[in-house]
Amino acid sequence: MATQILLKNIDVPGLTDIHVYKGLGGYSALEKALKNFTPDQVTEEVKKSGLRGRGGAGFPTGMKWGFIDKQSEKPRYLVCNYDESEPGTFKDRYIGELNPHQLIEGMIIGSYALGAKSAYIYIRGELFYVIKIIEKAIQEAYKNGLLGNNILGSDYSLDLYCHPGAGAYICGEETALLESLEGKRGNPRIKPPFPAIVGLYDCPTVVNNVETIAALPWIITNGSAAYSAIGIGNSKGTKLISACGHINKPGIYEIELGLPVEEFIYSDEYCGGIINGNKLKAVVAGGSSVPILPAELILKTAAGEPRLMSYESLAEGGFKTGTMMGSGGFIVMDHTTCIVKNLLTFARFYRHESCGQCSPCREGTSWMEKILMRIEGGQGTMKDIDLLVNIAKHVEGNTICPLGDAAAWPVASAILHFREEFEEHVKLQKCPF
Amino acid sequence: MPLLKVTIDNVEIEVEAGTTIMNAARQVGGHIVPPAMCYYSKLEGSGGKCRTCLVRVAQGSAKDPRPMPKLVASCRTLVQDGMVVENTTSPEAMDSRQAITEFLLINHPLDCPVCDQAGECHLQDLSYVHGLEETRTVEERRVFKPIDIGDKIKLHMNRCILCYRCVMVADQITDKRVHGVLGRGDHSEISTHIQQAVDNDFSGNMIDVCPVGALTDNTFRFKSRVWFMKPFDANRNCTKCSGKVVLWMKGEELLRVTGRKDKYGELEEFICNDCRFDHKMVTDWTIEGPRAIERHSVISQNHYGKQ
Ligand SMILES: Cc1cc2nc3c(=O)[nH]c(=O)nc-3n(C[C@H](O)[C@H](O)[C@H](O)COP(=O)(O)O)c2cc1C
Ligand code: SF4
Numbered sequence: 001m002a003t004q005i006l007l008k009n010i011d012v013p014g015l016t017d018i019h020v021y022k023g024l025g026g027y028s029a030l031e032k033a034l035k036n037f038t039p040d041q042v043t044e045e046v047k048k049s050g051l052r053g054r055g056g057a058g059f060p061t062g063m064k065w066g067f068i069d070k071q072s073e074k075p076r077y078l079v080c081n082y083d084e085s086e087p088g089t090f091k092d093r094y095i096g097e098l099n100p101h102q103l104i105e106g107m108i109i110g111s112y113a114l115g116a117k118s119a120y121i122y123i124r125g126e127l128f129y130v131i132k133i134i135e136k137a138i139q140e141a142y143k144n145g146l147l148g149n150n151i152l153g154s155d156y157s158l159d160l161y162c163h164p165g166a167g168a169y170i171c172g173e174e175t176a177l178l179e180s181l182e183g184k185r186g187n188p189r190i191k192p193p194f195p196a197i198v199g200l201y202d203c204p205t206v207v208n209n210v211e212t213i214a215a216l217p218w219i220i221t222n223g224s225a226a227y228s229a230i231g232i233g234n235s236k237g238t239k240l241i242s243a244c245g246h247i248n249k250p251g252i253y254e255i256e257l258g259l260p261v262e263e264f265i266y267s268d269e270y271c272g273g274i275i276n277g278n279k280l281k282a283v284v285a286g287g288s289s290v291p292i293l294p295a296e297l298i299l300k301t302a303a304g305e306p307r308l309m310s311y312e313s314l315a316e317g318g319f320k321t322g323t324m325m326g327s328g329g330f331i332v333m334d335h336t337t338c339i340v341k342n343l344l345t346f347a348r349f350y351r352h353e354s355c356g357q358c359s360p361c362r363e364g365t366s367w368m369e370k371i372l373m374r375i376e377g378g379q380g381t382m383k384d385i386d387l388l389v390n391i392a393k394h395v396e397g398n399t400i401c402p403l404g405d406a407a408a409w410p411v412a413s414a415i416l417h418f419r420e421e422f423e424e425h426v427k428l429q430k431c432p433f
Numbered sequence: 434m435p436l437l438k439v440t441i442d443n444v445e446i447e448v449e450a451g452t453t454i455m456n457a458a459r460q461v462g463g464h465i466v467p468p469a470m471c472y473y474s475k476l477e478g479s480g481g482k483c484r485t486c487l488v489r490v491a492q493g494s495a496k497d498p499r500p501m502p503k504l505v506a507s508c509r510t511l512v513q514d515g516m517v518v519e520n521t522t523s524p525e526a527m528d529s530r531q532a533i534t535e536f537l538l539i540n541h542p543l544d545c546p547v548c549d550q551a552g553e554c555h556l557q558d559l560s561y562v563h564g565l566e567e568t569r570t571v572e573e574r575r576v577f578k579p580i581d582i583g584d585k586i587k588l589h590m591n592r593c594i595l596c597y598r599c600v601m602v603a604d605q606i607t608d609k610r611v612h613g614v615l616g617r618g619d620h621s622e623i624s625t626h627i628q629q630a631v632d633n634d635f636s637g638n639m640i641d642v643c644p645v646g647a648l649t650d651n652t653f654r655f656k657s658r659v660w661f662m663k664p665f666d667a668n669r670n671c672t673k674c675s676g677k678v679v680l681w682m683k684g685e686e687l688l689r690v691t692g693r694k695d696k697y698g699e700l701e702e703f704i705c706n707d708c709r710f711d712h713k714m715v716t717d718w719t720i721e722g723p724r725a726i727e728r729h730s731v732i733s734q735n736h737y738g739k740q
């Protein structure tokens with residue numbers, strides 16, 4: 001059994017209650033941080049742990065905290081990104097629903113490191129049942145002297161707020177999130193400046209994913225060395241993977257980074273193999289935005305090495321033969337899956353969720369969806385396939401925020417690896433599945 | 434403060450720190466200036482959206498000579514000392530500009546023959562230079578019904594390129610913000626939400642900042658093609674604005690009043706609705722003389738000194 005950092009106590013009944021959480025050693029990491037560490041020492045621990053952002057980009061967390069402008073007279077903020085809306089990714093909701101105090105403890109530790117006096121959990125509105133749980137937990141933390149003035153008798157004070165969004169995927173992009181948190185339309189900001197310099201209310205701000213923050217208490221309790229002892233290469237610690245699709249055991253798993261993909265898919269400890277003994281066809285390994293890979297390339301790299309669940313190994317081969325860790329949404333497709341239809345579903349999502357600010361994404365996403373609709377509906381032409389590739393190429397890299405790339409990569413990679421299937425749709429003038 | 438040296442399409446210039454690539458290029462003028470469909474120097478926070486002004490930065494600065502990994506929006510990227518920028522000299526930037534032009538056109542109704550903006554439309558200019566000869570799309574375009582926003586302004590959402598300029602005018606120039614963007618993505622629209630009248634002293638400037646024919650002047654609608662009119666600089670004593678305008682005359686008849694636009698199509702000054710909509714008698718105005726018209730396509734065809 002892999003080390004469990006995030007899900008260790010997840011099955012303990014009543015864990016959402018602060019007393020149960022405390023009974024299992026909860027909030028002792030906070031106490032340790034406040035008593036034994038200066039804020040900079042906490043940052044240093046996080047740096048040494050090798051923890052990387054779990055929201056998608058995998059940016060080293062300690063380094064991100066280091067960018068915060070501590071010279072500025074302005075207040076600083078820590079914001080937790082709980083917008084989780086990527087198709088295939090459903091890991092964060094689990095933490096808030098079942099172990100909210102772990103998130104809150106992490107928020108306090110992170111805020112202490114950054115010197116924030118206020119912190120926010122920005123949560124997608126559809127998770128209304130989780131919002132209730134988190135709000136209750138925040139109240140409990142206040143009552144127990146863990147939030148508010150002079151936390152645990154120290155001279156550190158913090159207010160923590162839970163702010164529901166209105167349910168837009170784009171508000172997961174960190175600058176759109178900040179706009180939305182400020183009460184504005186959730187359009188991504190043009191960067192630079194980055195949030196570490198100009199963030200919430202124009203103040204220095206760090207935005208971190210739920211899972212990133214939830215790992216902090218363990219790192220403080222057990223030390224950075226223990227955390228970085230888990231994993232492989234520059235992929236340290238554990239990662240939540242939400243696995244779905246044609247597998248026997250869909251669900252949320254905490255893996256040690258470096259686990260072979262093959263083991264993850266086929267072992268009984270994890271996905272338990274493909275349903276009905278079917279053949280694995282393709283995997284989208286990190287949420288709908290990352291390139292799709294056919295079975296041969298997800299199990300082994302182009303060089304014939306076993307592919308591992310790590311940032312480096314999944315990315316090996318670049319766009320041609322690799323993919324990305326992304327946010328850990330692991331979508332498995334068996335041989336009965338129509339790649340074109342699946343892509344159309346993704347394309348529809350991105351068209352619907354584009355904020356519409358910049359022309360390549362606004363127009364490109366809807367154009368791609370319309371073409372895919374025709375191909376899947378049996379009215380496509382061979383030219384359409386190349387046109388799709390061409391549109392994706394002109395969306396990618398030309399937009400304000402990475403949603404444009406996220407919409408382009410699935411199209412480009414599906415055609416790269418499964419072109420025959422698109423051609424078959426055109427030749428037959430219908431979907432062969 | 435020491436000046437920063439920047440090279441754009443092999444032209445070297447020195448500019449103050451804090452200048453964008455776009456504005457550095459505008460200091461030189463000519464073909465090195467990237468087209469701007471959303472940036473508007475008089476509107477704070479404008480730019481970055483349409484992506485027509487993307488350029489390649491071949492060298493980031495003297496200190497860090499690496500090229501920038503992606504094309505950048507010249508209207509929102511600041512010049513660094515020793516920066517080398519390629520606009521028309523970068524095949525990559527030109528290729529993407531062609532693509533962006535196509536993106537802006539795939540949902541555009543191409544109803545220029547019945548559009549009041551024709552002849553002074555930036556999208557027409559852009560397509561003329563960067564458009565493809567044939568359309569590659571067979572998809573249906575998105576359609577909205579034209580609506581009146583207030584009694585003076587007509588919104589043809591079909592023609593809108595979502596540059597956000599009019600939203601910024603509403604935010605920054607008028608005293609009560611009453612319109613914005615509703616919805617997301619290709620289904621987003623400029624709206625007053627409940628079609629509440631846009632009614633305040635400076636709202637008419639939305640018409641002038643709109644690069645296309647999405648916002649047009651109801652008091653001028655279908656009266657004339659712009660190239661059949663003669664523009665004159667004129668002024669009046671106005672308590673609300675400078676009173677400096679352009680009168681658009683057809684023969685003896687005053688058909689339209691607009692603000693004065695510079696060679697980048699930007700208003701020199703915002704004018705009030707009184708001047709724009711309510712003074713349509715030549716006798717209301719002191720005429721200064723014919724307006725010098727520059728590149729703005731067909732209008733300059735007939736007459737007058739060129740800028
Ligand atoms: C369109 C889009 C949606 C995103 N959605 C989320 C999200 O739901 N949750 C999240 O943590 N990060 C999301 N991100 C990534 C965030 O912008 C940001 O990188 C992340 O929250 C940083 O946290 P981390 O460093 O802990 O990973 C999204 C990015 C984009 C471009
Ligand atoms: S890339 Fe798409 S989602 Fe991101 S700012 Fe542009 S239009 Fe909005």
Ligand code: SF4
Pocket residue numbers: 592593594595596597598599600623639642643644645647648
């Ligand atoms: S109506 Fe005109 S000014 Fe307003 S966003 Fe659309 S194109 Fe821009």
Ligand code: FES
Pocket residue numbers: 468469470471472480481482483484485486487506507508509
């Ligand atoms: S003018 Fe620069 S992005 Fe529109």
